[in-house]
Amino acid sequence: xxxxxxxxxxxxxxxxxxxxxxxxxxxxxxxxxxxxxxxxxxxxxxxxxxxxxxxxxxxxxxxxxxxxxxxxxxxxxxxxxxxxxxxxxxxxxxxxxxxxxxxxxxxxxxxxxxxxxxxxxxxxxxxxxxxxxxxxxxxxxxxxxxxxxxxxxxxxxxxxxxxxxxxxxxxxxxxxxxxxxxxxxxxxxxxxxxxx
Numbered sequence: 001x002x003x004x005x006x007x008x009x010x011x012x013x014x015x016x017x018x019x020x021x022x023x024x025x026x027x028x029x030x031x032x033x034x035x036x037x038x039x040x041x042x043x044x045x046x047x048x049x050x051x052x053x054x055x056x057x058x059x060x061x062x063x064x065x066x067x068x069x070x071x072x073x074x075x076x077x078x079x080x081x082x083x084x085x086x087x088x089x090x091x092x093x094x095x096x097x098x099x100x101x102x103x104x105x106x107x108x109x110x111x112x113x114x115x116x117x118x119x120x121x122x123x124x125x126x127x128x129x130x131x132x133x134x135x136x137x138x139x140x141x142x143x144x145x146x147x148x149x150x151x152x153x154x155x156x157x158x159x160x161x162x163x164x165x166x167x168x169x170x171x172x173x174x175x176x177x178x179x180x181x182x183x184x185x186x187x188x189x190x191x192x193x194x195x196x
Contacts, residue, residue: 029047033113078107092169098168146192
């Protein structure tokens with residue numbers, strides 16, 4: 001195991017002596033980014049207490065404070081990219097986070113590392129999102145409405161047979177986020193049929 005004093009000093013130089021997510025300067029500590037073998041500077045990040053709590057799950061996610069990920073996601077440090085990717089993946093209710101997740105580029109190796117942390121055994125298995133026929137849906141799928149649906153507050157009815165492209169899964173497996181007539185809405189999966 002490396003000397004943590006020298007190890008932290010190396011990370012502080014890399015990070016400019018500030019949190020690698022939000023740029024805070026107080027209470028910084030080293031956090032290993034699993035999975036991996038012994039800690040190494042390339043597999044660790046320097047975080048403030050607020051960011052550390054959100055990364056390790058001891059504090060609830062605060063979308064406003066995590067807006068800093070708009071900058072951190074573009075870091076040249078793979079460990080910072082991985083942490084940003086994982087946090088963005090947990091911010092499924094935030095449109096800006098979903099958009100950023102679609103925009104950032106990670107090398108194949110870094111993406112595999114980021115996803116490995118999301119699929120860890122300590123997280124509960126995700127209930128699949130199924131359409132009206134029991135077919136599993138995924139982000140980006142196209143679906144067809146099987147029933148006329150009144151869109152409350154938008155003043156229109158989404159007609160049966162309407163093709164909806166590029167759906168987004170939500171934390172609730174009975175709902176998906178979508179756009180119909182350029183309006184962002186939530187659709188019940190019981191009224192959808194997967195295309196293709």
